[in-house]
Amino acid sequence: MMKTVKRFWFGVTATAALATGMGHAAEMGAIETPIKLAVNEWTGQHVTTRIAGEMLKAAGYKVEYVTAGYMNMYQALGNGEIDAAMEIWSSNVSDEYGKQLAAGKVTEIGDLGLEAKEGIAYPAHVAEICPGLPAVEALRDCAGQFATAETLPAGRLVDYPADWGTPGAERITGFDLPFKAVPAGSEGALITELRASTEKKSPLLITFWQPHWAMSAYDIKFVDLPVGEEACFEDPAWGSNPNATHDCGFAPTRVFKATWSGLAGKWPAAAEILANLQLSVEEQQPMMGAVDVDGKSVEETVDAWMQANPDKWKPVVDAAIQ
Incomplete structure (x- = not known):
């Protein structure tokens, strides 16, 4: 949706x-x-x-x-x-x-x-490219695997389309991860990214949600993030990063x-x-x-x-x- x-x-x-x-x-x-x-x-x-x-x-x-x-x-x-x-x-x-x-x-x-859920996600094969997933800390060590010409030296996170907001970018800042969030053009563009990554067994980090048919079709897994709560979105002192908000998962839906x-x-x-x-x-x-x-x-x-x-x-x- x-x-x-x-x-x-x-x-x-x-x-x-x-x-x-x-x-x-x-x-x-x-x-x-x-x-x-x-x-x-x-x-x-x-x-x-x-x-x-x-x-x-x-x-x-x-x-x-x-x-x-x-x-x-x-x-x-x-x-x-x-x-x-x-x-x-x-x-x-x-x-x-x-x-x-x-x-x-x-x-x-x-x-x-x-059981609705939103989060930072990846096709299951990416766990072989970035050992330590689904732990969010694993992304620090393997960010370079996700880098593209557009994002070097940072890894690339494919975020929601711009008019859906920027929740992926907020998590990159919140957890101070060496990634750059790039908005997808549309829901269809997100699916294209998932299809290409699955076919080529290439690295991909993406903002996604369930229920969605692609969760099953592309065996999508979520990165483990602390449960989102209201204080996390308002108080930088909440969570692992004292300098930023959004160092948690998405608000429960x-x-x-x-x-x-x-x-x-x-x-x-x-x-x-x-x-x-x-x-x-x-x-x-x-x-x-x-x-x-x-x-x-x-x-x-x-x-x-x-x-x-x-x-x-x-x-x-x-x-x-x-």
């Missing part, structure tokens, strides 16, 4: 159904009115949203998929123009979300289940779900279903690969997954309506 340097430290707000496990049978509510699900700009979110929609349809609801800009959709969610957003990243969410949440117009309905606050009253069983929907990285990443690499449509990919895995979603639907 897209990244920015904004960080928000929202607490976890879960429904009672999620807190106690599987939901219980609830009233269906306004079944003739479509439930509008937000469709944002990245493949994983398309997969998540389509699964949610098909579960609602299996319960007997009508569903409408609404294309919505991820950073700009929260007022529409608060107004009920969109009924649910199924994959919100706490590391990358606009101020408007917090305003709508505080006003009681938006309700969080629990985490999605994705929650991936959670939220609805228009009127959804549970209008469609009680749908609220149960959406609250109890869970999706793991191991389930989502192959579906992302089927779409982005194999060229399959989101619809056929999700349909195949649901047919092959009724045990993952059908009990959630049945518990809400029976």
Whole structure:
């Protein structure tokens, strides 16, 4: 998905159904009115949203998929123009979300289940080129292996595209590593770098994230960094480098779900279903690969997954309506 340097430290707000496990049978509510699900700009979110929609349809609801800009959709969610957003990243969410949440117009309905992670990463074969990885200190001794004409004598870190922020560069400064961060031109450029490094068995250090299909395709590993916490980003005294902030990993990211606050009253069983929907990285990443690499449509990919895995979603639907 897209990244920015904004960080928000929202607490976890879960429904009672999620807190106690599987939901219980609830009233269906306004079944003739479509439930509008937000469709944002990245493949994983398309997969998540389509699964949610098909579960609602299996319960007997009508569903409408609404294309919505991820950073700009929260007022529409608060107004009920969109009924649910199924994959919100706490590391990358606009101020408007917090305003709508505080006003009681938006309700969080629990985490999605994705183990989201961002960090400094490398294809697995690079550990042979730079012994000591995944320890961050190993990069001091083998920086020259990553050097290019553009960065000599420093090693090269391929950072996120410039409009996603510069989190890789912040870690280079934070840990005082002999590297230079070079922004990638796009997400596609990051993938091109990974493909070339894997094919040639060449050194590569990159800023990356999961879930992403490339994590599996190119056997990507993360450099071990101390757990990121708010003080690390604000106080130079925190961490191993007393002269800089960001001498830690990325801020832990929650991936959670939220609805228009009127959804549970209008469609009680749908609220149960959406609250109890869970999706793991191991389930989502192959579906992302089927779409982005194999060229399959989101619809056929999700349909195949649901047919092959009724045990993952059908009990959630049945518990809400029976």
